[in-house]
Amino acid sequence: MTPKPSKADIEDIIANGVRSVYQPIVDVIHGEILGYEGLSRGPIGHALESPLQLFAHAEALGLLPELELTCRAQSVSQFTRRGFQGKLFLNSNPHAFVDPHYPKGRTIEYLRDSNLTPDHIVIELTEKYLTEDYEVLKQALEHYRKMGFQTAIDDLGAGYNGLRLWSEIQPDYVKLDKHFVQGINTDPVKQAFARSVIQLCDQLRTTLIVEGVETPAELELLQDYGVQYVQGFVMSRPDELPVSPSHKLFSLAQQRKVHDQHLAEDLASWVRPVDPYTELGEVWLRLEREPSTHAFPVVSEGKPTGFIQRSRIYELFSKPYGRELFSHKPVYKFIAPHSLIVNRSTGLSALSQMVTSEDDLMARQYFIVVDDDRQYLGVGNTRDLLRKLTDIKLRSARHANPLTHMPGNVPTNEYIEELIRQKQPFQLAYVDIDHFKPFNDTFGYSLGDELILKLSQLLKERLRGRGQYLGHIGGDDFVVVSTHNDPLPQLRLMQQLYREAVRNIVVSSGHSANAYRAIDRHGEERLFSLPTLSVGLLRVQAPMPDCLDALGGTLAQIKHQAKKLHGEGIALADWQES
Structure with missing residues (x-):
């Protein structure tokens, strides 16, 4: 029977034995790497090589803050030293956040030493180890956000509190636990769960990352569902210098271009945008001058934030004293909820899924098209999308073999x-x-x-x-x-x-x-x-x-x-x- 590690054993690993490994997170729509998740391991071949064992014993012996900080420092420094690009996802144990002995300000120091800035970093909370002290945790995360960090919930669905935490802290990313991904191509229950999470992410404006993708069949089905970001063995295994999935990224990008010959940008028409602080009365005057325009994109510094719809302005101004009450209000206060903003290279099939995923179809009559830097390109409407899809299907049927289809x-x-x-x-x-x-x-x-x-x-x-x-x-x-x-x-x-x-x-x-x-x-x-x-x-x-x-x-x-x-x-x- 292996003896339990002592405090001295854990302290020795913290001082000399922590290894940083990385796994790429891949944008399967554009064939690019979004970033890398930084993971920590104990010494190779050691009884505490597994992070689960290492962190469990460190917490039991009161060494969790020290281990957490060492892992973070290692992940940041090695990320820069190895020349990785994109975002660094730091896998963090929430219990360390709320520990009274957890020192403040260290992460910024690590970034400064490695010539990184907070916008490079995503703080990942592992749902398996979530604390019940939501208020303290929210305060800690709010502190990180004010400094420019983004946040993510890891292993969504692995524990009991993931959905509650999602609603409480409203993270920038959620990562679907691998349990719901393995064998998803043959499991209707997992497929239903994944579709629900995809729809929820769309409605809450949270970016979904699906982790644990191990087979091409799983990847194919997730792509068919419109998933953009994946992580797993199908691309690359975690390693100190992970194998580059460059050939797979090239293949994904080329397939996208070939399979989606009809893209969202084909449906985009230029509509002069309005500034978020434009008064509603000014937009009303534009509506009178432009009777064919039914939705104006609200754009700040070239990046759209949503729509203001003609029907919404009519509704406000038709109320008693509505014109007097709302004419001088800034337009950003009335942006349509769940305004759809899509990348120019989004295929029409994926775009159709996005449009129909919202219960309120009135909110999805229009969509804003942006470039790869999220700069505004134009506005499309669902009517043109449906007409184009119908034309494609009719043409496909016309040229299909009548026996085999x-x-x-x-x-x-x-x-x-x-x-x-x-x-x-x-x-x-x-x-x-x-x-x-x-x-x-x-x-x-x-x-x-x-x-x-x-x-x-x-x-x-x-x-x-x-x-x-x-x-x-x-x-x-x-x-x-x-x-x-x-x-x-x-x-x-x-x-x-x-x-x-x-x-x-x-x-x-x-x-x-x-x-x-x-x-x-x-x-x-x-x-x-x-x-x-x-x-x-x-x-x-x-x-x-x-x-x-x-x-x-x-x-x-x-x-x-x-x-x-x-x-x-x-x-x-x-x-x-x-």
Whole structure:
């Protein structure tokens, strides 16, 4: 049995053994790093290497303030020394905050020594260790805020007081506990919880960070929900010098550009903003001069704070003595609650989720579009958003394959052309069914359709994901476009699964699974085996082709080579500029 550590053991670790490790927090919309969470560890291989054990024993022995300050000093100094950029999230134990022996002013000293300023720092409170003394804790946090620090609640949902603390201190960030993230792609309960937290963050203007994201499937679902900031092994593990997720960031940014070809900035129109201290009477005069304007953005030093809506001014001025009471009031007092402010690169699908997440749809008739520095660009309205989404869906339906409902030739070609324009490397797999016509002629179109539907089902099951595009370009011809995952292993597995599926379809329909006789394309009768899959895979990377047509010759060759393999392998080629 391991003996309990003594006070001297903890003091020795505080003096010599604390290590700082970091984990990046990633903006998966823009493909950038928001900052790093600074975490502390005991000596490698030591019984107190785990921070949970280390902090628990330090608190029991009355050494929590000393340990907390040492960890903070280490995190700040190493952050600068290692050249990290962005914000530093300092994981803090709330019990240390309210300890009467906790010295004041040390954090500012640490920042000054490392040439950092408070706006670089986010103080993270771990919900697992929340104190019940809310008033003291609020006073401490208010003290930090006045000095320019931001705040965050870590491990939201892991304890019992997270929501209460959220409402009490109104943090700048909340971090969803990993329990609600692990396996979220297959758990409807966790999905419902995550959607609720996302909606609550939107309504309370709190930035959500989802931590503990470990798999691409979890990341994909969270991206579909519109989550912007994630942290977890899927990007990088905590380390003294964490592996840079630069290749993943590039992939995310490029995928965003390609998948969201229609962005919020496309819907933005310039509306002359008003200053927050403009009198309401002046805005009323503008309304009379501009009858087509229904919402004015309120902007201070280039950054919007919300809307003042025509309907709200009418409501105020229609009250008894309303004009006399409100004409000289500053406009900022009447900004619409939950005014929606979005980045220019927000995709229309994510924007639609933001608009519909608010119960009061009147509050989301308009949205303000900003650039990456939160500078005002223009105003969009929900009517134009819905019209654009409807047009996109109608166009998609018009060009979809009627049997499988997968994208057809036109959207598939456009997608590949966009990849080429963005100079995004990709792999293009051509998939078709061997000897499909003689099978169709012999067994009938109904059974032939079953084979096509089975192939589309396998493609969706085996090659589904944010980095995969699936198209049905006609008859028994399909394509898979992969932008970051290597599709080769799944394509090989799919060939095997398809062979087994075809045999089962034929047998269950009452036919023999043996070879059959049919007329070939030359008009001769011969023996055919059951259909298999021909697959050719073309790798396209720099130097990129000028257009899709440039790939035509290489694609034709790879299709021809794939047919010679009779479903027993995959033809591979790299595109080369001729």
